Amino acid sequence: MLAAVAIPLAAMVGLASPAQAAGATATYQKASDWGTGFEGRWTVKNTGTAALDSWSITWDFPAGTSVTSAWDADVTNSGTTWTARNKSYNGRLAPGASVTFGFNGSGSGGGDVTDCTLNGDPCDGGGVPGDNAPSAPGTPSAGTVTDTSVALSWTAATDDHGIKNYDVYRGSSKVATVTGTQYTDTGLTAGSTYTYSVRARDTADQVGPASGSRTVTTTGGGGPGGDKIKLGYFTEWGVYDRNYHAKNLDTSGSAAKLTHINYAFGNVQNGRCTMGDSFAAIDKNYTAAQSVDGVGDTWDQPLRGNFNQLLKLKKKHPHLKILWSFGGWTWSGGFGQAMQNPAAFAQSCYDLVYDSRWAGLFDGIDLDWEYPNACGLSCDSSGPAVMKDMMQAFRAKFGDKLLTAAITADAGDGGKIDKADYAGAAQYVDWYNVMTYDFFGAWDAQGPTAPHSPLTSYNGIPIPAFNSDSAIQKLKGMGIPAQKLLLGIGFYGRGWTGVTQSEPGGSATGPAPGKYEQGIDDYKELKSRCPATGTVAGTAYAHCGQQWWSYDTPQTIAGKMTYANNQNLGGAFIWEMSGDTANGELMTAVHNGLG
Structure with missing residues (x-):
């Protein structure tokens, strides 16, 4: 036996x-x-x-x-x-x-x-003894691109017994089988991005390896987005004191003007991605009046909260793409431990982002590590290669899904941009959200007062390299394509109290009072409470009583969008959407300015 x-x-x-x-x-x-x-x-x-x-x-x-x-x-x-x-x-x-x-x-x-x-x-490849599978075709080239079509061509594969045909893939889906080396994909959406590859099949029906991938963006798209990215952060905690919900994105008109939303934030703990506030994300009950589509939640439905509301928002605005952002200032401390095993870290994030309970919600992931190999709320000493290693591991896991990162705008010599290999990582990311705000604020309680988001330097700026243009130019000078850089816009202001001088550079006694936190307040609060009294370096400032604030207005945002266009940047992003007015006047300025 x-x-x-x-x-x-x-x-x-x-x-x-x-x-x-x-x-x-x-x-x-x-x-x-x-x-x-x-x-x-x-x-x-x-x-x-x-x-x-x-x-x-x-x-x-x-x-x-x-x-x-x-x-x-x-x-x-x-x-x-x-x-x-x-x-x-x-x-x-x-x-x-x-x-x-x-x-x-x-x-x-x-x-x-x-x-x-x-x-x-x-399963056996359909091979015939002595018959090799075909080679990979050449990476497809894009010829004529219209709003709804892409013309592709590629160099032929080789085979010892001849090529029968080619399978054309859009992403992971086979869209055509053709006998020649050309194909025009039709029925596409204007202003959308598609990735193509090709496989050859020989006369024995053996399929060879895939060609390289070609990513193409269709023309047009006019309304939402055009050729520029217009991204807004939607905060998980905004549903509490701020009373800001997915429905506000719709009723303000902002959802129609945004191209992408970053949902902030997921946490990084014990080497893996985890949920932040699961109640706000998936459990909070919404009444019919609070809901995007006017339909209230039921007690027994499997998904509620922000995730369900954002799914409804995507259904109403199908052009929108949503990414789940992990980290942020408070939750960046776990990245160093997680990067001790990059593949396992990426796998954990992929499993959470594409959990079947919220299938169809997320189109990618955003990593907000403040800051790799540098100090933020805590300090990291992982080494300069850690940024490249992280993005490479995530690209390998997430494939053709969107992969982005929020990065520092510290352009000083030896500053945070110099601490990590952002240039090496750029090949793996779709774009960087360059955090061109919070350069100055009332953490320096006695001042000098200075705008927190200057577009350029100016006479008397406390740190000359702390401005948006210096950061953009330094990143471009490292070889990062301009189209992969998004300019950061704050929908809030930072302020001091005990200030007698109207112009920047005055002394102060501490942070000005804010609705939710000292030293910071939303644009929608400040525009009437402390109206702008001047501009400097492409942004606005306001002196009212003994308070001094700096923030962007529709007019200064228009100027910043002109800058973004002139620099051929990929677009702009907003931190964060709840700071805007009920009719979305700042988002309208971003939208109109980028075109």
Whole structure:
């Protein structure tokens, strides 16, 4: 008996030949055998350059062999043909990622897997002995690009027996099979970004590796966004004292003018991404009057809170993209520990961002580490390479999803920009949110008074390099493309009290009172309580009584947007949306200024 069992076990504990399926492999292993039954395991790996959205393996077992239970996959059969499909939580595989599921079976022939397919392609690659798979085609080039179409062409793949056709992929979805080396993708959305790759298939139906990827943005888009990014941070805690909700983005008109929203913030704890305030995010009940679509929450619905309201906002404004931002000033302390294992860190964030409970909400992730290899609320000493290493790990995991970062604007010699490899990391990010605000404030309680977000330097500025233009020029000088830089705009002001001088540079006795916190207040509060009395370095300031404030107005924002356009920046972002007026006058200035 032992000898009889040992022979098939020894033959089958080894891995079977990989199954090729459009850049994915499926490998079977008979992990154990107890005579009347066995444990089998399949591993699916994405070996391509585009993410897989789902996977399905079909194979044949000999008569009398069956699956009795399975985990991490749904397994069904029709006679001797068995099919395993992914669960909701493990179907998406980024390039290089893999997933393993297992099952218990009955019958001694469980290792004899035949006629296997992975996502409909032959498990054995459909090869003929001595026939090699085709090479990768050339990276597609974009020819004519319109509002709704992209013309692609590529150099031919090679094969020892000839090329049959090419599969064209938009992201992870195959959109066409063509016999030539050209294809025009139609029916697209104006002002939207798409990523393409191509695979060759030979006369034996073997599929070769994917070409390089080409990302193309369609023209137009006019209304929301045009060619410029207009991003606003929406804070999780704003639903409390500030009474600012997703519905306010809609009723103010801002949702129609924004292209992207960053939801702030998720936390970074114990080496992984975690939720911040789960009550505000997924549990808070919204009445019909408070809800984006006028439909109130019910006690038994699976998702409530900000996440459900933002899903409704996306449904009403389909052009909007939403990213989940992690970290921020208060929650940056966990990044250093997390980066001791970058791949595990990225995996934890991916699993949380794309949790099935809020499927369809997030289009990517924003990482707000204040500051890598430098000091913020706490200090980090991970080394200058940590920024590049982090973004590389996240790009590998998130594939073609949006990946952005909020970064310092400290352009001083030896300042925070010099502390980390932001230039090396730039190749992996879609854009940087350059925090060109909070240069000066009442943490220097005695002053001198200075605008917290100067666009340029000026005579008497306390630290010459602390201005927006210095930061932008330094980052561009490091080789970071201008289109990957967004100018930061604060929808709030910073102020001092005990000030007698109207112009910048006066002395003070401490921070001015604010509605929620000393030394800071929203634009919507300040515009009437302490109206602007002058401008300096492209921003406004106000002296009222003994208080001195600086903040941006619609007029100064217009000037900053002109600067962003002249510098060919990717656009602008706002910290944060609740500071605007009920009719969104600052957001309107951003929108009109960027065009």
